[in-house]
Amino acid sequence: MSTKRPHESATKSQKIQVTVDRSLADKTEAIFSQLGLSPSTAITMFLKQVAVTGSIPFNVTLTERQKAALNLQAALKQADRPINDLSTPEGYRRWEADENDDY
Incomplete structure (x- = not known):
């Protein structure tokens, strides 16, 4: 004898709410x-x-404008770092050890 009620489906549903513009x-x-x-x-x-x-059924990529904006943000972060003083031995050693320093 089945205990399932007539209005119940074989699988349970889950409500998903999404807020969009x-x-x-x-x-x-x-x-x-x-x-x-x-x-x-x-x-x-x-x-x-x-x-x-097992994937999103369309390509998800950044536009060229979005890529440029990310590059600009990264450059601004880089520019905000303290500048090494290469005129001192300690400053030179810090610059040499920093893999991200490309100036």
Whole structure:
């Protein structure tokens, strides 16, 4: 005899809440509607592809602008470091030992 109630499914569901920009939600809901999908179904399709492939089902890369911004941030951090005084033996030794010092 089964103890499962008629309305219970074989697998349990988990609710996932995501907060996105309203404009993005409106644009994507319109597209999903044209495709005959709900946002929930589209997200479930995405998650199933991740589970099947073990990866995100599209390329995730930085744009050239984002890469340039990261490089600029790194350069600014580098510029904020104290400058070694190469006129003293101790300053020269510090500079020589620092693998990140390229000046």
